[in-house]
Amino acid sequence: MSDQTGYLWKDKKHHLWFPLSFTTYYIEDERLMIKEGFLNTTLEETLLYRIVDLTFRQTLAGKLFGTGDIILKTKVDTTPEITLKNIKKPLEVRRLLSQAIEESRHVSNVVGKEFYTGPSHEHMDLNDDGICDFDNTPM
Numbered sequence: 001m002s003d004q005t006g007y008l009w010k011d012k013k014h015h016l017w018f019p020l021s022f023t024t025y026y027i028e029d030e031r032l033m034i035k036e037g038f039l040n041t042t043l044e045e046t047l048l049y050r051i052v053d054l055t056f057r058q059t060l061a062g063k064l065f066g067t068g069d070i071i072l073k074t075k076v077d078t079t080p081e082i083t084l085k086n087i088k089k090p091l092e093v094r095r096l097l098s099q100a101i102e103e104s105r106h107v108s109n110v111v112g113k114e115f116y117t118g119p120s121h122e123h124m125d126l127n128d129d130g131i132c133d134f135d136n137t138p139m
Contacts, residue, residue: 010094014067014086025084027097030104032072034082046082048097048104050075056094062086070094 010026012019022038032051034044051072055058058068072082087093105111 008100010092011084011087011093013066013090019088023085025087027100030100030107032082032097034084044082045078046072046074046076046079047108048101049110051097051101051110054098054101055092056090058090062090072097072099 006028008027010024012025013021013023015021022036024035026035027048028031030048032046032048034046036042036044052135053073055071055073056068062068067086067088068088068113069086070084070093072084074080074082084090084093
């Protein structure tokens with residue numbers, strides 16, 4: 001799905017089947033980029049490995065016109081949920097995103113512990129073996 005500009009994927013927010021919008025989505029250098037605006041432009045960047053969940057949503061109109069939404073849950077404080085609205089071929093894009101996310105995690109050597117949101121460090125006991133064990137103190 002890569003195009004000649006070097007993007008892994010690029011699309012605009014559609015209205016029905018027309019890409020008449022000043023919102024552009026693209027994947028470049030292991031980042032999801034969202035560019036919005038005409039006179040004033042905002043560029044939002046999210047590292048792919050920080051995306052933890054993908055949801056696909058499609059309305060009846062979307063089914064008729066071949067568009068849909070992909071909702072991304074991220075481990076980013078500023079934007080914990082990103083919606084790619086009314087993109088074409090959304091199931092194909094969801095698969096491509098899923099693969100790109102896994103590749104980005106592999107390249108960045110990110111494993112599950114980076115996303116662990118368990119007890120705070122004050123309830124952990126660091127033994128002489130360097131392995132962190134959780135104590136049984138209630139929180």
